[in-house]
Amino acid sequence: MSGTEQDGWGSSGRAGCDLLAAELAACEREEFTGRVRVAGTPGGTLHLRGGLVVAVESPGSPGPEALLLRSGRVSDEQWAELVREAGGSPWPAAGLIAREYAGAAQLRVVCLMAMRDAVFAIVAGQLDDCERDAEAEPAAPSPYGESPWRLLQDADRRLAAVETLACPVSPDRERTVAAPGAEWTEGLTALRRELLAHADGRRSARDLAFLTGRGVYAVTVEVARMLGEGLLERVEEPPPIPLSPAAARHGVGQRLRALPLLGPEPDAEERAADPEPPAAEEPAADADDLPRRSPGASGINESVNSQDSQAS
Amino acid sequence: MDHNALAQEMRGLREQVTGITDTAVAAADGLLIAADTADSIDREGLAAVAAAGLGLARRTTDLASRGALRRTVTYGSRGCAACYAVGDTALMVVLGDEGLDVERLHTATQPALDRIEAILTAKNPESEKTPEGV
Numbered sequence: 001m002s003g004t005e006q007d008g009w010g011s012s013g014r015a016g017c018d019l020l021a022a023e024l025a026a027c028e029r030e031e032f033t034g035r036v037r038v039a040g041t042p043g044g045t046l047h048l049r050g051g052l053v054v055a056v057e058s059p060g061s062p063g064p065e066a067l068l069l070r071s072g073r074v075s076d077e078q079w080a081e082l083v084r085e086a087g088g089s090p091w092p093a094a095g096l097i098a099r100e101y102a103g104a105a106q107l108r109v110v111c112l113m114a115m116r117d118a119v120f121a122i123v124a125g126q127l128d129d130c131e132r133d134a135e136a137e138p139a140a141p142s143p144y145g146e147s148p149w150r151l152l153q154d155a156d157r158r159l160a161a162v163e164t165l166a167c168p169v170s171p172d173r174e175r176t177v178a179a180p181g182a183e184w185t186e187g188l189t190a191l192r193r194e195l196l197a198h199a200d201g202r203r204s205a206r207d208l209a210f211l212t213g214r215g216v217y218a219v220t221v222e223v224a225r226m227l228g229e230g231l232l233e234r235v236e237e238p239p240p241i242p243l244s245p246a247a248a249r250h251g252v253g254q255r256l257r258a259l260p261l262l263g264p265e266p267d268a269e270e271r272a273a274d275p276e277p278p279a280a281e282e283p284a285a286d287a288d289d290l291p292r293r294s295p296g297a298s299g300i301n302e303s304v305n306s307q308d309s310q311a312s
Numbered sequence: 313m314d315h316n317a318l319a320q321e322m323r324g325l326r327e328q329v330t331g332i333t334d335t336a337v338a339a340a341d342g343l344l345i346a347a348d349t350a351d352s353i354d355r356e357g358l359a360a361v362a363a364a365g366l367g368l369a370r371r372t373t374d375l376a377s378r379g380a381l382r383r384t385v386t387y388g389s390r391g392c393a394a395c396y397a398v399g400d401t402a403l404m405v406v407l408g409d410e411g412l413d414v415e416r417l418h419t420a421t422q423p424a425l426d427r428i429e430a431i432l433t434a435k436n437p438e439s440e441k442t443p444e445g446v
Contacts, residue, residue: 042330042411059330059411066410069389076389125330172330200350207333210409241319244344244355252313252345256401256432 017123017156023130024148027051035136039129042172042206044122047138052145053115055138060121060172060206061216064091064107064114064140070213074101091140111142117215119155121206124162124171124220158217167227169205169234171220176232177201185231191222192231199223201235315346317431321424322348329420331412333391336405337398337428338363345402345432353407362395362405369395385414396421399429 023036024046031051038044044058057063068074074082078101079092086092096102102110162168169176178196188196194212203211209219226232242248318337326332326348334349338359347355369384386393391409394417398404404425406417 041328043413059413059416062410066390079389202348202350206330206411207409210411238323241322241346241348243315243346244359246343247345252339252432256339 017152017159019127020123020130021149021152023132024053024152027132028148032132033135035133035138037131037133038122038127039131040122040125040127042121042125043128044118045136045138046119046148047136047141048148049145051148053148053151054141054145055111056115056118056122056151057138058118058121060125061117062114062210062213063118064110066210067110067114067213067215068096068102070210072213093140108143111140112146113215114140115142115146116151116154116158117217119151120158120217121171123152123155124159162217162220162224165221165224165228167224167234169220169224169227171209171216172204172206175201175204175235175238176223176227177235179230179233182231191219192226195219195222195226196231199232201239313434314431318346318428319348321428321431322346325406325420325424329408329412329417331391331408331410332406332417333409334405334407336362337432338403338405340366340397340401340403349407358405362393362403366395366397366403370397383418394418394421396425398425398432402429402432404428 020036020038026032027036027048028051033049033051034047036046036048038046042058042060044056044060046053047055047057062070065079069076069079074096078099082092082095082099082101083089085095093104093107096107097104176199178199183193183196191212191214195208198208198211205220205223206216208223209216212219223232227234243252322335322337326335334347334353336347336349336355336358337345339345340363342360342363344356344359347353347358349355349358365384365386366381370381373379373381381397383397384395386395391407392412392414394406394408394414396404396406404421406421408414408417
């Protein structure tokens with residue numbers, strides 16, 4: 001089945017839902033086992049068993065692992081240990097329960113929330129095409145399948161809910177920045193404080209959801225409300241991408257042409273490993289000189305050495 | 313170099329592929345050229361480490377007789393950093409979060425790399441020095 005870049009967001013209606021709905025209805029009827037790949041932005045993959053959805057993955061929403069790690073429920077080190085114990089399994093559910101990082105019911109809820117969130121992200125974005133594929137095991141399958149129809153209904157309801165807000169916002173397109181002084185507003189919830197801290201004009205609600213370890217729907221709604229209350233502002237023009245001072249000073253094209261061709265040449269590695277302290281100022285260069293990065297100018301070595309000495 | 317065109321390529325890639333959080337373009341010796349990164353990222357340090365990493369990877373593929381280096385991808389628990397050579401004298405770093413589809417990134421990046429190489433090496437003295445951000 002194919003479509004032509006149908007957009008689930010905005011005035012064009014929820015045509016994206018319709019595109020996916022027809023495919024998933026057929027899957028449910030035929031008790032299809034396999035995956036349905038949705039091409040688009042952000043797109044995603046739905047995994048089905050016997051016509052029921054057991055997992056949905058999308059670049060547009062945090063999966064169960066990101067939700068657990070980013071929310072701080074499980075640390076990076078704990079997760080790595082669980083994965084090792086599970087023989088490399090990307091979803092060490094048994095270990096999470098055995099170590100009491102989460103209960104079995106909690107994990108089911110996390111998986112279901114992530115699944116619904118991913119469908120919301122898919123249908124809120126641009127859908128180019130849907131196609132079935134042979135089964136590929138999902139990273140974090142839910143033990144109980146969910147009706148595709150119910151999932152889409154839920155996503156449809158969520159899209160409608162966001163659109164009825166005073167300042168509706170697209171999950172993955174519009175970027176916001178904290179309004180001046182917004183962080184001093186009284187009575188901010190923990191989520192709002194986090195969103196204000198991370199809303200730098202470069203990030204969408206989707207980006208903020210990943211950063212804060214929350215569902216993309218919940219963050220989209222909160223961002224829309226904060227826009228309505230004047231705590232956040234929509235960014236029409238993204239912040240400029242400046243040339244680095246050294247590149248701006250010297251020009252780039254001619255100098256790059258003068259660089260030796262890349263090969264098994266150790267220059268850059270030596271620079272990164274150079275223990276020299278950072279140069280206070282980029283040396284003034286003659287117009288004909290090739291701008292060269294000063295060894296140690298980034299201060300990375302000091303940072304690494306400092307961490308090494310702390311570790312030892 | 314057409315700074316506007318470079319900025320548009322970097323921004324376009326980020327808008328095209330969901331999950332890209334930051335991009336930077338640097339010379340092969342680690343000199344940062346331009347960065348579309350969050351304030352929390354040490355841009356100069358990122359450019360230097362990316363250049364070193366790409367150089368090491370190039371030597372590794374050479375020593376191991378694995379042909380031409382295509383890219384390096386470093387995975388962390390909260391995302392990844394992909395480094396691509398831009399021609400023979402520059403590189404591009406792309407940072408992504410856990411949601412980034414790395415295969416899609418590679419597909420989208422290839423044509424952008426060609427265009428960025430052309431921008432960086434274009435012989436246009438009038439636009440060589442453009443200090444303003446775009």
